[in-house]
Amino acid sequence: MSRVVPAGARRIAEVRLTPVLVCDPPLLNVQGVHQPYTPRLIVEVVTDEGVTGVGETYGDTPYLELARPYAGALLGHELADLNGLFTSMNLIDVDESRIDDSVDVGGLRGVQTADKLRLSVVSAFEVACLDALGKTGGVPVHTLLGGKVRDAVDYSAYLFYRWAEHPGGAGEKDSWGAALDPAGIVEQARRFVREYGFRSFKLKGGVFPPEQEVAAVRALAAAFPGHPLRLDPNGGWTPGTSLRVAAELADVLEYLEDPAPGTAAMAEVSRGTSVPLATNMCVTTFPEIREAFLSDAVQVVLSDHHYWGGLRNTRELAAICRVFGVGLSMHSNTHLGISLAAMTHVAATVPNLDHACDSHYPWQTEDVITVRHEFRDGRLAVSDAPGLGVELDRTELARLHRRWLDDDGTLRDRDDAAAMRRAPEHADWTAPALPRW
Ligand SMILES: O=C([O-])C(=O)C[C@H](O)[C@@H](O)C(=O)[O-]
Numbered sequence: 067m068s069r070v071v072p073a074g075a076r077r078i079a080e081v082r083l084t085p086v087l088v089c090d091p092p093l094l095n096v097q098g099v100h101q102p103y104t105p106r107l108i109v110e111v112v113t114d115e116g117v118t119g120v121g122e123t124y125g126d127t128p129y130l131e132l133a134r135p136y137a138g139a140l141l142g143h144e145l146a147d148l149n150g151l152f153t154s155m156n157l158i159d160v161d162e163s164r165i166d167d168s169v170d171v172g173g174l175r176g177v178q179t180a181d182k183l184r185l186s187v188v189s190a191f192e193v194a195c196l197d198a199l200g201k202t203g204g205v206p207v208h209t210l211l212g213g214k215v216r217d218a219v220d221y222s223a224y225l226f227y228r229w230a231e232h233p234g235g236a237g238e239k240d241s242w243g244a245a246l247d248p249a250g251i252v253e254q255a256r257r258f259v260r261e262y263g264f265r266s267f268k269l270k271g272g273v274f275p276p277e278q279e280v281a282a283v284r285a286l287a288a289a290f291p292g293h294p295l296r297l298d299p300n301g302g303w304t305p306g307t308s309l310r311v312a313a314e315l316a317d318v319l320e321y322l323e324d325p326a327p328g329t330a331a332m333a334e335v336s337r338g339t340s341v342p343l344a345t346n347m348c349v350t351t352f353p354e355i356r357e358a359f360l361s362d363a364v365q366v367v368l369s370d371h372h373y374w375g376g377l378r379n380t381r382e383l384a385a386i387c388r389v390f391g392v393g394l395s396m397h398s399n400t401h402l403g404i405s406l407a408a409m410t411h412v413a414a415t416v417p418n419l420d421h422a423c424d425s426h427y428p429w430q431t432e433d434v435i436t437v438r439h440e441f442r443d444g445r446l447a448v449s450d451a452p453g454l455g456v457e458l459d460r461t462e463l464a465r466l467h468r469r470w471l472d473d474d475g476t477l478r479d480r481d482d483a484a485a486m487r488r489a490p491e492h493a494d495w496t497a498p499a500l501p502r503w
């Protein structure tokens with residue numbers, strides 16, 4: 067049975083998809099190193115009244131393959147029919163070769179089911195529709211989500227082992243320098259505090275043998291006594307190694323993030339430690355929640371509105387976590403200001419946001435919005451302007467899109483292992499089988 071559309075309802079008259087390549091520093095992780103440029107997709111939804119809403123998601127080929135037919139299917143779609151966005155997406159076929167149910171596929175974000183791919187695309191359209199709805203009605207996105215329960219959202223400093231520059235001097239230069247040991251990580255953390263005021267720290271691990279990463283966390287604890295600390299090796303350790311690290315850092319860790327790969331291994335670690343375990347790898351879809359929560363494998367879920375399917379699904383995840391007494395925070399990949407605005411709006415509405423959210427944003431020197439977000443005291447103020455409260459910078463959007471057009475295809479799909487091989491000393495690097503240590 068078809069829905070009755072209210073008289074005067076706004077409709078989607080045009081959808082614009084703009085893939086871009088955004089510069090990214092040489093940040094290291096268990097898979098390899100970030101590429102000099104990383105793909106994102108900018109989505110614009112234009113209503114029949116000429117109001118434009120914006121959204122952002124992953125820009126790799128599998129997402130573009132879905133976004134293109136989906137954009138066509140949404141012409142004439144009622145703007146306020148957010149549930150219908152999911153129904154329409156379910157009619158779009160996903161190429162079987164893109165699907166992999168193993169947790170370590172792509173290395174960092176868990177399973178790659180057809181549903182998750184679809185949700186990762188829908189999320190950008192949901193955000194764009196919410197932005198357009200907010201602009202149409204003169205209200206911020208957080209109001210459309212039921213209203214903010216806080217005026218500012220806490221973020222954590224996202225520390226990375228890194229090289230001073232990309233192999234061969236590729237990409238853009240920055241002033242951060244290399245950070246490859248505890249002293250380098252502490253220096254990086256000090257700059258994050260100086261420039262952004264962050265009060266909690268996450269170190270991306272899985273790069274060096276665990277003892278070296280334990281030493282870096284210890285150095286952080288000495289430099290910032292009492293501040294919440296996290297370590298995330300992206301499933302790089304066996305349960306035994308994870309338990310050893312948990313015991314060594316139990317007095318300073320806020321939580322240990324994805325120490326071991328998969329729910330069963332995380333449950334084994336959880337049984338042997340009182341350090342809370344967090345994940346953005348083994349609970350990344352609704353079907354994964356049951357087993358993980360019933361086996362007490364995780365105590366904190368790091369939601370990500372991209373792959374959970376948008377801002378309203380993030381609130382549903384928050385409600386489930388609340389019921390099970392599981393904590394909630396937010397995961398981040400390389401992203402731009404549209405996604406940071408979206409994260410901040412939804413985070414502002416979730417009562418049980420128990421930990422500072424991750425964000426890569428300080429590492430991103432380029433953006434497609436006219437006014438960059440500014441962290442003050444490690445927080446972002448929640449915008450009360452209509453919609454997301456951001457404006458597209460069309461000159462920058464065109465420039466970053468031109469970079470995508472000019473790329474011969476090598477950088478259009480993120481591949482941290484391939485980026486690692488461009489360093490002569492890692493020419494035969496392959497992403498390690500997990501767990502590595
Ligand atoms: O596990 C995580 O927190 C992430 O996946 C965040 C990012 O993907 C990070 O690992 C990266 O970009 O190297």
Ligand SMILES: [Mg+2]
Nearest residue numbers: 298323324346
């Ligand atoms: Mg993680």
